[in-house]
Amino acid sequence: TWQSQGEVRKVGIDLYHRRNLAYADSLKVDAPNDGACSVRVPRGLLPGQYFLRITSAANSRVTADSTDFTVTCAGPTPAVSQVVVPQLIWHGGSRQQVTWQSQGEVRKVGIDLYHRRNLAYADSLK
Numbered sequence: 001t002w003q004s005q006g007e008v009r010k011v012g013i014d015l016y017h018r019r020n021l022a023y024a025d026s027l028k029v030d031a032p033n034d035g036a037c038s039v040r041v042p043r044g045l046l047p048g049q050y051f052l053r054i055t056s057a058a059n060s061r062v063t064a065d066s067t068d069f070t071v072t073c074a075g076p077t078p079a080v081s082q083v084v085v086p087q088l089i090w091h092g093g094s095r096q097q098v099t100w101q102s103q104g105e106v107r108k109v110g111i112d113l114y115h116r117r118n119l120a121y122a123d124s125l126k
Contacts, residue, residue, distance in 0.1 A: 001036045002054050002064055008033045010057035014038035015042070018068050030057050044105035045071050048119050076106035098125075 004011075013028040027039040033056075051067045057061035082101045090096055098111060111125040 002066075003035060004033055004056075004062075004064075006062075008056045008062060009056070012055045012057055013037060013039060014053045014055065015045075016051055016053055016065075017046070018051055024050065027052070041071065042107075044107040045073075046078060047071060047073050073104060076104040078102070078106045080106060082110060 002011075009032075011028075011033050012027050013031060015024040016022065017024050024045060025042045027042075028037055031037045048071060050071050051068050052066040054064050054066075069073065080102045081101055081124045082099075083097065084099045086099075087096055100109070102109070113122040113125055114120065115122050
């Protein structure tokens with residue numbers, strides 16, 4: 001539940017990880033600002049402390065954060081490991097196979113390319 005003042009017709013409800021204040025997921029978009037909303041906890045979250053941020057749909061500077069709460073995992077802790085790139089030389093424009101293993105509730109993965117020398121982000125591959 002939440003309270004608001006002024007003209008706030010609709011709100012967004014977003015989930016953030018407390019440890020690094022990182023955005024985790026959007027739980028509701030354009031929800032009526034009636035002070036309460038039922039949300040589904042996303043699968044695949046890392047266990048830890050989280051908080052919700054309620055944001056005015058019309059003005060992103062109008063926000064309020066919840067108190068912290070704990071998210072636990074029903075199964076193994078989500079993890080991605082054993083990333084393998086069989087081809088050690090890649091040519092621009094070529095297609096490459098990448099494999100990995102995962103455990104727990106890993107819904108989606110992102111594949112990003114980094115330059116090894118300075119760990120500079122180069123591109124998103126997927």
